[in-house]
Amino acid sequence: xxxxxxxxxxxxxxxxxxxxxxxxxxxxxxxxxxxxxxxxxxxxxxxxxxxxxxxxxxxxxxxxxxxxxxxxxxxxxxxxxxxxxxxxxxxxxxxxxxxxxxxxxxxxxxxxxxxxxxxxxxxxxxxxxxxxxxxxxxxxxxxxxxxxxxxxxxxxxxxxxxxxxxxxxxxxxxxxxxxxxxxxxxxxxxxxxxxxxxxxxxxxxxxxxxxxxxxxxxxxxxxxxxxx
Amino acid sequence: xxxxxxxxxxxxxxxxxxxxxxxxxxxxxxxxxxxxxxxxxxxxxxxxxxxxxxxxxxxxxxxxxxxxxxxxxxxxxxxxxxxxxxxxxxxxxxxxxxxxxxxxxxxxxxxxxxxxxxxxxxxxxxxxxxxxxxxxxxxxxxxxxxxxxxxxxxxxxxxxxxxxxxxxxxxxxxxxxxxxxxxxxxxxxxxxxxxxxxxxxxxxxxxxxxxxxxxxxxxxxxxxxxxxxxxxxxxxxxxxxxxxxxxxxxxxxxxxxxxxxxxxxxxxxxxxxxxxxxxxxxxxxxxxxxxxxxxxxxxxxxxxxxxxxxxxxxxx
Numbered sequence: 401x402x403x404x405x406x407x408x409x410x411x412x413x414x415x416x417x418x419x420x421x422x423x424x425x426x427x428x429x430x431x432x433x434x435x436x437x438x439x440x441x442x443x444x445x446x447x448x449x450x451x452x453x454x455x456x457x458x459x460x461x462x463x464x465x466x467x468x469x470x471x472x473x474x475x476x477x478x479x480x481x482x483x484x485x486x487x488x489x490x491x492x493x494x495x496x497x498x499x500x501x502x503x504x505x506x507x508x509x510x511x512x513x514x515x516x517x518x519x520x521x522x523x524x525x526x527x528x529x530x531x532x533x534x535x536x537x538x539x540x541x542x543x544x545x546x547x548x549x550x551x552x553x554x555x556x557x558x559x560x561x562x563x564x565x566x567x568x569x570x571x572x573x574x575x576x577x578x579x580x581x582x583x584x585x586x587x588x589x590x591x592x593x594x595x596x597x598x599x600x601x602x603x604x605x606x607x608x609x610x611x612x613x614x615x616x617x618x619x620x621x622x623x624x625x626x627x628x
Numbered sequence: 629x630x631x632x633x634x635x636x637x638x639x640x641x642x643x644x645x646x647x648x649x650x651x652x653x654x655x656x657x658x659x660x661x662x663x664x665x666x667x668x669x670x671x672x673x674x675x676x677x678x679x680x681x682x683x684x685x686x687x688x689x690x691x692x693x694x695x696x697x698x699x700x701x702x703x704x705x706x707x708x709x710x711x712x713x714x715x716x717x718x719x720x721x722x723x724x725x726x727x728x729x730x731x732x733x734x735x736x737x738x739x740x741x742x743x744x745x746x747x748x749x750x751x752x753x754x755x756x757x758x759x760x761x762x763x764x765x766x767x768x769x770x771x772x773x774x775x776x777x778x779x780x781x782x783x784x785x786x787x788x789x790x791x792x793x794x795x796x797x798x799x800x801x802x803x804x805x806x807x808x809x810x811x812x813x814x815x816x817x818x819x820x821x822x823x824x825x826x827x828x829x830x831x832x833x834x835x836x837x838x839x840x841x842x843x844x845x846x847x848x849x850x851x852x853x854x855x856x857x858x859x860x861x862x863x864x865x866x867x868x869x870x871x872x873x874x875x876x877x878x879x880x881x882x883x884x885x886x887x888x889x890x891x892x893x894x895x896x897x898x899x900x901x902x903x904x905x906x907x908x909x910x911x912x913x914x915x916x917x918x919x920x921x922x923x924x925x926x927x928x929x930x931x932x933x934x935x936x937x938x939x940x941x942x943x944x
Contacts, residue, residue, distance in 0.1 A: 509824050510790055511903040512805045535903045549793050549873070552807065595870050597792065601825070610791060610825050615869045 433484035433618040435625065436473045444628045445492035445589060451476070452487060455500040455578075456544050456557060456598075460619065461570045468613040469503055469544070469602045469620060472571045481571035485596070485622025492589045494520075497546070497555075501579040502572040505540035505559040506600050506609070513545055513599045516583070518553030524583040526558040534558060536600075544602060548624060550594040555583050591628050597621040647714065655706045659699035666694045676836045679859060679880065682766025682851045683836030689756050696745060768821060768839025768847035771909070777850050782816035783886075785809070786907070789821070789828030789841035792870040794861060799907045802894035809861060809878030812886035813853045821847040822910045829865035832878060838864065846909035853880040 401409075438450045453474035460470035462483050472481040489495055508514055515533045516524045523530045534556040536542035543559035560566065560577035567576035588594070598620040601609030613619035671691040678684040757765050764775045786797035788805070797805045809832075811817050821830045821839040828841040830849075834857075839849040863874035881889065894901070905911060 510788070510795065511905070512795055512900060514903055515897075515900045533900060533903065537903065547793075595873055597870065599790075608825060610868070614791070617869075621869060 433486055433622075434482060435486040435488055436475055436482055436484060437488045438476055439488045439490040439627050442490045442493060444490040447492065447494055448490065449494045449496055450489055450587075451496045451498070452489065453498045453500075454546070455481065455572060456503050457570045457572050458503040458566045459568070459570055460613075461568075463618070465612070465616075465619070467604070468616075469604070470570065470613060470618070471598075471620060471622070483570075483618060485618055485620075486625070487622075488625040488627055489587050491587055491591050491626045491628050493587050494584055495587050496584045497582065499546060499555075499557060499581045500572070500574065501543050501557045501559055501581055502567045502576055503543040503557075503559060503602075504564075504566055505536070505543055505562070506602055507540060508536040508542060508545070508556070508599060509601050509608075510599070511535065511537050513547065513554055514542065514556050516555055518548070518551055519555060519583040519585050521584075524555045524581055527580050528582075542600065544598040544600045544620065546596060547599050548594050548596040551585070551588055553585055553596075554599070555581065557581055587624075587626050591626050594624045594626060595621065596624055647710070651703075651706060651710050654710070655699070655703050658706065659702045662698040662702055663695045666698055667691055670694075675833075677834050679834040679855045679857065680766070680836055680851045680853045682764070683834060684854065685756065685759055685765060686836045689753075692752065693749070696749070700745070764850050766836040766838065766849060766851050768849050771846045771848065773848045773850070775850075777816035777818075777852065779816070782818040782850060783812060784818050784820065785811065786909075787819050787821040787830045787839075787841065788911075789823040789825075789830065789863065789867075789874075791825050791868050792863070792874040794830070794863075794874070794876055797904075797907060798890055798894075801890035802898075802901065803904070803907045804894045804897040804901045805904055806893060806897060807876065808893070809876070810886055810889050811853055811878065811880055812883040813856055813880050815883055816850060816852045819849045819851075820909055821849060824911060826867050827865050828863045828867050828874070831862045831864040832859055833862065834859035835878075840865065844910050844912060856880050856882070 438452055442448050442450055453476075455472045455474075457470050457472065459466055460468050460483065463470065470483070471485050473484050473487050474480070475482055514536050516522055516531065521530075523532050525531070526534075534542050536556065540562060541559055542556045544557045545554060546557060547554045558579040558581060560579055564577035567573075567578070572578065598614065601614065602620060603609045603612040603614040606612045606614075614621065617623070671687070671694075672678075674687050674690050674694075676683045676686055678687060757767070758775050759765060764773060769775065784799050786799065787809075788795045788797065793807065794809070795805050795807055796809050797803060819830065819832075819837060819839060821841045822845060823841040823843045825843060827843070829838065830841050831838045832851075835851050835853065837849050837851050839847045841847065858877050858879050861876050861878055863871055865871075867874065
């Protein structure tokens with residue numbers, strides 16, 4: 401092989417490796433969804449109240465996986481729905497959560513997680529009515545859960561009636577059939593990332609429903625960042 | 629240079645230095661000191677500690693292996709250092725090294741020593757797998773354990789792995805399920821380890837208990853806690869996105885405190901326990917009648933009770 405051919409081959413190989421590294425950095429490290437900030441203007445460790453608003457949808461038509469179930473987070477300033485599962489709250493604060501449940505039911509794999517834990521009063525409110533647990537095996541009325549294992553928080557999400565025609569375009573609006581789940585909990589005083597997840601095997605199309613959206617940040621799992 | 633290997637090791641017949649003796653004399657005090665330090669000074673701090681009989685047994689195993697390995701490692705390092713110093717290349721010496729024809733006694737020695745060490749470790753390791761007290765070494769023994777603890781029925785605790793949390797069922801105390809792991813001190817405990825989804829691995833580090841959690845399999849492990857206090861539980865099998873966060877803490881308490889906690893928790897969780905399937909060594913939610921009913925009602929299950937209809941492709 402001539403010297404110019406060798407140089408060209410070497411350059412092409414180098415560029416290929418550099419492009420691969422750049423793809424990994426951009427796709428996996430810089431490509432994560434945005435973080436919605438609920439901590440701005442709130443002092444940590446004062447017990448101040450922050451209102452976090454989410455929705456869970458039967459699909460995510462604003463993503464590259466339109467048939468994946470998904471959570472959305474509402475921007476506290478613009479009230480726009482953001483395709484993300486990352487949000488930031490102040491430490492040592494009362495977090496009031498509202499979750500609009502638009503997705504249909506799927507039974508929990510482990511009915512133990514039908515129990516509400518970690519909320520103030522150990523209850524959730526479904527359309528204003530208090531519940532300490534939802535039995536997803538006796539009646540199909542649980543769609544997902546909102547669970548933060550690091551603070552032992554677990555809240556099953558109620559689903560619309562079985563006969564309802566579910567919302568078909570994300571983000572859904574309250575004109576579609578839905579259940580409104582509210583609950584409160586205290587954010588930890590220890591700052592850091594607390595991952596959260598859904599415990600219903602809702603990854604349709606994957607073995608036992610545990611792939612796809614269940615394993616992907618921005619869909620059915622994410623992080624609650626607690627800041628000082 | 630016309631000396632032989634035997635001359636180098638044993639010293640030449642002409643009365644040169646006896647290198648073998650020199651190396652031995654350097655090695656002996658270092659090996660003895662290393663062994664004493666390892667066994668008596670560092671040994672009591674070696675993992676996983678002495679919180680249970682299985683942990684103490686594992687610590688003893690590691691101490692024994694360290695005591696065996698240290699002299700061998702010292703011999704290798706001393707031999708290397710001695711060679712670098714004594715047999716290094718010297719200015720003006722361009723002669724080839726002597727041809728090597730082997731040395732029967734040296735070869736016989738290292739083969740014998742290696743064989744003895746390896747055979748001892750194999751026997752020791754096999755024996756220690758059954759120990760302590762022939763109740764296993766804290767490892768998963770499968771659904772039909774060969775080694776079981778003597779002296780009455782152990783406390784049964786079912787360990788259920790699921791992405792990404794451990795839950796525990798206590799069948800002798802009403803069958804409640806909880807995320808808290810409490811065990812009594814000085815009482816044999818039988819962990820029945822299983823999974824509801826992928827493969828996990830139950831690793832109660834300070835207890836020296838480690839057992840794979842496989843869906844559809846009951847993997848039994850035994851231990852007897854000897855000290856009060858907290859211990860960490862980790863998943864030791866890569867199980868998905870949040871595998872690294874699949875951690876919680878258990879606690880060893882007195883027998884009376886354990887009984888009191890179990891009775892109180894059973895009452896507190898009575899309503900949740902009613903939602904659970906009957907206690908079994910393994911669970912397959914896809915064939916539990918209640919869940920099938922709920923899924924069929926929702927129109928999301930095929931006749932086989934799967935979570936998703938047949939036209940929904942199953943793919944890894």
